[in-house]
Amino acid sequence: MAEQFAVTQIPGAETGEIPPSPVDRDEKTAFIYSLVDPIWDIDTLPLTYTNSRWSAFFYRADEKQLRRVLPDCLELEDDVVEFWYVDHNHTMLGPYGEMGVTVAASHKAGDGRTLYAGYYPYMYLTQDAAIDAGRVLGFPKKEAFVRMLEHGGAPDDGYGVYDTKVYQFDYFSFLMIRNGYVIHSATGKYDDADLPAKPKFYGNTDYGRMNMKVVTAPDLSESRWELVYLPSLVTKDLATAMGRPDAEGSHRFQVKPESIRTASAGNINWFMQATPYDNLGHELPPKELIGLMTFSFDLIIPAGEVPWTETYTRDATWAGAAKPYRFGLRHRFPKPIGLGA
Numbered sequence: 082m083a084e085q086f087a088v089t090q091i092p093g094a095e096t097g098e099i100p101p102s103p104v105d106r107d108e109k110t111a112f113i114y115s116l117v118d119p120i121w122d123i124d125t126l127p128l129t130y131t132n133s134r135w136s137a138f139f140y141r142a143d144e145k146q147l148r149r150v151l152p153d154c155l156e157l158e159d160d161v162v163e164f165w166y167v168d169h170n171h172t173m174l175g176p177y178g179e180m181g182v183t184v185a186a187s188h189k190a191g192d193g194r195t196l197y198a199g200y201y202p203y204m205y206l207t208q209d210a211a212i213d214a215g216r217v218l219g220f221p222k223k224e225a226f227v228r229m230l231e232h233g234g235a236p237d238d239g240y241g242v243y244d245t246k247v248y249q250f251d252y253f254s255f256l257m258i259r260n261g262y263v264i265h266s267a268t269g270k271y272d273d274a275d276l277p278a279k280p281k282f283y284g285n286t287d288y289g290r291m292n293m294k295v296v297t298a299p300d301l302s303e304s305r306w307e308l309v310y311l312p313s314l315v316t317k318d319l320a321t322a323m324g325r326p327d328a329e330g331s332h333r334f335q336v337k338p339e340s341i342r343t344a345s346a347g348n349i350n351w352f353m354q355a356t357p358y359d360n361l362g363h364e365l366p367p368k369e370l371i372g373l374m375t376f377s378f379d380l381i382i383p384a385g386e387v388p389w390t391e392t393y394t395r396d397a398t399w400a401g402a403a404k405p406y407r408f409g410l411r412h413r414f415p416k417p418i419g420l421g422a
Contacts, residue, residue, distance in 0.1 A: 126382070127322070127323065127381050127382055127384070128172065128173050128174065128214065128381070128382040129173055129379075129381055130169055130171070130172045130173075130378075130379060130380040130381075130382075131170075131171040131172075131379050132171060132377055133167055133169045133171075133172075133377065133378055133379075134167065134168040134170075134229070134231075134340075134375070134377050135165060135166075135167045135375065135376055135377070135378055136165060136166045136167070136229060136255065136373060136374075137163050137164070137165040137373065137374050137375070138163075138164040138267065138349070138351075138371075139161055139162070139163060139164075139276060139278065139279060139280065139371040139373070139374070140161070140162055140367035140368070140370045140371055141160050141161055141162070141369040141371065142160055142162045142365050142366070142367065142368055143160075143368055144157065144160055146364055146365055146366075147160060147162070147184055147365070149364060150184065150202035150364055150365060151184065151186055151200060151202070152200075152293050152306075152308065154188055154308055154389050154391075155186040155187065155188050155291070155308075156186060156188070156189075157184070157185070158186055158197065158281055159185035159280060159281040161278055161279065161280045161281070161371065162182060162184060162280070162367075163182065163183040163184075163199065163280045163282075163283075164182055164265075164365075164367075165180065165181055165182075165183065166178070166227065166255050166257075167180075167229075169211075174208070174210045174211045175210060176208075177208030178207040178208075178227035178228065178229060179205070179206045179211070180204070180205045180206075180225070180255075180265070181201055181204040182201065182202055182203040182361070182365060183200065183201055183280065183290075184199065184200050184202060185197075185198075185200075185280055185281040185288065186198060186200040186291065188291065188308060188310075188388060188389060190388040190389065191388070191389070194388075196289065196310050196388055197287050197288045197289070198282070198288055198289045198290050198291040198310060198311075199280070199282045199288060199290050200290075200291045200292070200293075201221060201290070201291075201292055202365075203361050203365075204220055204221050205222070205223050205224070205225035205227060205259065205264075206223070206224060206225070206227070207224070207226065207227050212224055218292065218294070218309060218382075218384075218385060219293055219294030219307065219308075219309040221293070223259070223359075224259075225257055225259035226256070226257065226258040226259070227256070227257050228254070228255065228256040228257075229254075229255055230253065230255075231250035231252065231375070232250055232251075232252050233250060233252040234249045234251035234252070250271070250342070251270055252268075252269070252270050252271070253267075253268065253269055253271065253344070253373070254267070254268045255267045255268075259358060259359055260357075260359075262354070262356035262357070262358065262359075263352070263354065264353070264354065264356060264361060265353045265354075266351075266352045266353075267349055267351050268349075268350045269344050269349040269373070270344065270348050271342045271343065271344045271348070271373075271375075272343070272345055272348050273342060273343055274344065274345040274348075275343075276343055276345070276371055276372040276374060277371060277372075278371050279371075285313075286313045286314055288313055289310055289311050289312045289313045290310075290311045291308060291309065291310050291311075292308075292309045292311075292385075293306065293307070293309070294307040294308075295307075301395065302394060302396075303392055303393065303394045303395065304392070304395075305390060305391075305392045305393075306390060306391050306393070307387045307389070307390045308387065308389040308390070309386070309387055310385055310387070310388050311333075311382070311383065312333075313332060313333060313334070314330055314331065314332060314333065315329055315330065315331050315332070315333055315381065316329070316383075317329050319381070319383045323381075333380060333381045333382070333383070334378055334379075334380050335378055335379040335380070336376050336377075337376065337377045337378060337379075338376075340375075340377035341374065341375070341376045342375045343372060343374050343375070344373040345372050346370040346371060346372050349370060349372070351367070351370060353366060
């Protein structure tokens with residue numbers, strides 16, 4: 082006779098650390114997804130990340146190409162690009178890998194302020210919940226295979242630490258693949274060199290982060306563009322909401338100095354290409370590779386403010402200008418063993 086077994090208890094729910102479902106809260110607090118069965122719940126802002134591992138390649142890029150990937154409402158502030166990978170082990174969205182590009186930019190807000198920030202033109206992730214969370218906040222996230230490895234030089238406990246807080250791995254390897262194409266790969270060895278240049282926003286609390294969000298009406302009649310700004314420091318309101326008044330004025334991105342490793346350009350083997358699906362390799366190739374900096378960190382991501390918005394309208398019957406894709410780039414799968422012609 083068949084047997085059925087169902088576990089109906091949500092692990093961790095009794096601790097109070099998991100926010101209740103939207104159907105169990107005040108309706109006004111829910112701002113995304115159906116209330117019937119949400120896939121995940123972004124209403125848990127601010128998001129927190131613990132002991133993630135960040136690996137940032139620095140390189141100089143052509144100014145014209147940098148301006149091309151920035152929205153018109155932003156000004157370019159630096160030609161040094163941060164081309165980064167991150168291994169997120171402990172987050173409110175679960176573990177995932179991520180890759181992205183950050184460009185130093187500024188925006189003159191309508192209230193007279195000049196907002197400085199790192200702007201994200203490209204992001205790729207391995208996990209759908211984090212992709213969805215990012216898109217809600219304006220991050221340009223796509224799904225891809227992302228791999229980050231550090232190895233050699235010390236026994237491995239999963240964090241590159243053995244007995245002491247000394248990160249001793251000597252070698253690194255990075256790979257990103259999307260839709261069957263390798264977009265980027267890099268291997269090499271840490272030499273702990275002093276890098277000759279870093280992006281302007283490194284160590285600069287004047288620089289927050291910016292993303293561009295587009296919200297389109299269901300009939301395509303209009304699209305509202307919103308520049309989203311996240312300050313670099315923990316505000317009083319955020320510290321109060323977290324129950325951490327002592328956190329006010331601290332940086333949202335807490336680097337662990339003992340975890341920093343670097344590699345000079347001569348120690349890096351680099352490969353990057355454009356693909357039929359992604360133009361990163363074409364739009365932002367390195368003009369001069371500077372080096373790699375890797376470190377561990379804790380992070381807080383709050384709700385952002387919108388310093389700029391503009392609405393574009395179009396004919397409601399607009400159906401785009403796409404033509405049928407006429408190139409033979411379909412995947413060809415082998416026949417199962419034993420299947421005849």
